[in-house]
Amino acid sequence: MIPKRDRLKLPRQDPVTRPAKERIGDFREIYALLDAERAIEQANRCILCKHEPCVVACPAENHIPQWLELCADGKFMDAAKLSHETSNLPEICGRICPQDRLCEKDCVIGIKGDPVPIGAIEAFINEWAFANGYRPELNPERPQHSEKVAVVGAGPAGLACAEELAQRGYAVTVFDAYKEPGGLLIYGIPGFKLEKEVVERRIGFIRNLGVKFVCNRRIGKDITLTDLFNQGFAAIYLGHGAMQPKVPGLPGDDIEGIYEAIPFLIRNNLREPYIDSQQTPRLNLQGKEVVVLGGGDTAMDCVRTSARLQAKSVTCVYRRDEENMPGSRREIKAAKEEGVKFLFYTQPLRFQADSQGKLQSITCQKMQLGEPDDEGRRRPLPMANSEFTIRSNFAIIAFGFDPTSITGKGDRQLETSSWQGLKVDENFMTSWPGVFAGGDNVRGADLIVTAMADGRKAAGGIDRYLHPKEK
Ligand SMILES: Cc1cc2nc3c(=O)[nH]c(=O)nc-3n(C[C@H](O)[C@H](O)[C@H](O)COP(=O)(O)OP(=O)(O)OC[C@H]3O[C@@H](n4cnc5c(N)ncnc54)[C@H](O)[C@@H]3O)c2cc1C
Known part of the structure; x- marks a missing residue:
């Protein structure tokens, strides 16, 4: 075990990420797992602080410091078992929880430096345990109910x-x-x-x-x-x-070339056995100027899927600024690396079709941030006389559900x-x-x-x- 004072000197190491050019050629995960040596080193960065703010910030109240300590000691199997005590999906949450808004946001060593990569360690210990034979089992002492x-x-x-x-x-x-x-x-x-x-x-x-x-x-x-x-x-x-997708009810939203987010994601990310891919083959977006409306996780998944479908350009249109985007910072960073452009403080008003009835452009207006709403987020307000038009022949609506x-x-x-x-x-x-x-x-x-x-x-x-x- 590394003494507390020395732990702070260790820099944060994230899992290796595949280069953007390579990864937009397929639909596989973009992050590798940490290796054992790196996981031990990173778990050692936890200073086991008294108030455990990472646990408080975790909706599952995971025993994070305790399984980090086990990992730091190389006891990966025990760490994975402990993570299963509060979570049914630790290997999944480790991969795609927005840790930067939850446990890692409140990590004490993150105040002066970079937080412990809690999610990456959670994914590592569980993958290690599965590879070494661990499977969740029924508690032999459970009661037997007839219902x-x-x-x-x-x-x-x-x-x-x-x-x-x-x-x-x-x-x-x-x-x-x-x-x-x-x-x-x-x-x-x-x-x-x-x-x-x-x-x-x-x-x-x-x-x-x-x-x-x-x-x-x-x-x-x-x-x-x-x-x-x-x-x-x-x-x-x-x-x-x-x-149920939130429908903005904008004029022209029935024009050919406008998709809803979930059907778009299902069609382009899934193959058999989940869908009949002969009936709904993956789209080729070559030559398309794709605009995704919205700024949450769904919007990020749509822009990044479009990048993988070889779109000519992909732009995310969002009415607040980057800081106020609801999704994980990690996903926004990944989208930027994959060539996605962002148009902040922008709200769509209506869609226009070309002479063949296909989407040609979107009229938008500029926004500014006003007073905070009930949840403390500053309300976006339209700016007077700020209308402008962007070209787009493929739009995806991702306003939430x-x-x-x-x-x-x-x-x-x-x-x-x-x-x-x-x-x-x-x-x-x-x-x-x-x-x-x-x-x-x-x-x-x-x-x-x-x-x-x-x-x-x-x-x-x-x-x-x-x-x-x-x-
Ligand atoms: C595109 C996208 C990306 C996301 N990315 C992230 C992320 O990176 N990280 C994160 O933490 N969260 C993410 N989320 C949010 C997260 O997926 C959801 O919050 C979570 O899946 C909700 O779980 P749930 O079990 O309540 O519902 P769901 O996962 O929606 O599951 C509901 C299930 O109920 C079924 N169902 C619905 N109606 C009926 C019915 N009448 N009869 C029978 N079955 C029915 C559906 O078929 C579905 O299988 C994302 C969401 C979306 C849409």
């Missing part, structure tokens, strides 16, 4: 809830509308951030714990929540996300907020007793780690609901 629980949605929230319920002794079936499980981990987030094999492996682990998956089943349409109760499920967890209704004929209505987010109590139970919810359907489009943390907590709520006296 079955249905989970709707196989994204991070549903997967975490399903695994936790299996660990608590319930028989769990996960229903999902898509062809394969994974939610946005598969049907949204591109392979250059998170390879599909990583998600498939994790789903395999959860299957091995006895969780059943029923795909191609849309709840509310193919079967209702009432049907699920009638089929003998004692409780239902809703982890159906927020997938809202939750959709899940109830069907004969179901009770679930209480929602004004933006359709489900209302839940402290046990994650909705207004329908026995129906629980969490993840993006409750919070609005958020993060993998917050959805996973909700799923875990809701499993506790379901357990207390089904066996109140024992808790």
Whole structure:
């Protein structure tokens, strides 16, 4: 163990990143894993400070300093096992959590220098453990319950809830509308951030714990929540996300050449078995002047996908400035390296078509930042007489998502907020007793780690609901 005072002298080392020129030729992950020597060195940079602000900043309250200490001692297997105590997806969160806004943002050594690369170490210890035979197992001392629980949605929230319920002794079936499980981990987030094999492996682990998956089943349409109760499920967890795109309703938004973000990402990032790629082949954007509207993670994934489809130019149009972009700094940096241009303080107003009815240009206006809103972010305000037009023959709208209704004929209505987010109590139970919810359907489009943390907590709520006296 390196003495505390000497640890601060070690510089931060991030995983090796593939050069931009090489990586835009494929859809594989762009970062290598840390090697063992580097992981030990970097974990040693943690000074094990008293107040553990990294843990406080982590929505899963991961035992970060403790698994960093184990890693610093070369005890990678123990570190990975410990990381699994608070997380169902540590190798995934390690790769694509926005650590720069969460644990690493509050890392104490980041005050004067660069924070510990917590995410990279989390990915390393878990990949090392998997390569050396570690697999999550059911707790042999778990109780055996007779009740079955249905989970709707196989994204991070549903997967975490399903695994936790299996660990608590319930028989769990996960229903999902898509062809394969994974939610946005598969049907949204591109392979250059998170390879599909990583998600498939994790789903395999959860299957091995006895969780059943029923795909191609849309709840509310193919079967209702009432049907699920009638089929003998004692409780239902809703982890159906927020997938309704926010529509700006701009004049001309039905012109040919304007895409919505998720269909664009699915078509261009996924192949079999997830989609029929003969029916929807990958687009070739050669000669296209692509404009992506929006500034979050989805927008970053769209610009970087466009770069991989050989677009002539790719521009991200965002109404605030770079500092106020909601996505991870790492992704913005990667996009810039891949040739993406940014037009800040800019808001689209309308789309124009050419004589053949195809997108030709977008009229925008300049914005400035006003007073902070309820969340403390400065409100973008239009500047007078600032209209201008940019050329574009391919635009992608990435303004975010809202939750959709899940109830069907004969179901009770679930209480929602004004933006359709489900209302839940402290046990994650909705207004329908026995129906629980969490993840993006409750919070609005958020993060993998917050959805996973909700799923875990809701499993506790379901357990207390089904066996109140024992808790
Ligand atoms: C393009 C994109 C990139 C992102 N990048 C990042 C990132 O880098 N880091 C990060 O932390 N977060 C990122 N996010 C956010 C993150 O993916 C989500 O916050 C997270 O996946 C939410 O998890 P969830 O389980 O609540 O919902 P989802 O992952 O959306 O899963 C919901 C599941 O429910 C299913 N479903 C929906 N309706 C029904 C129904 N009626 N019946 C049956 N099944 C249904 C869907 O098919 C889906 O599989 C990104 C989001 C997007 C869109």
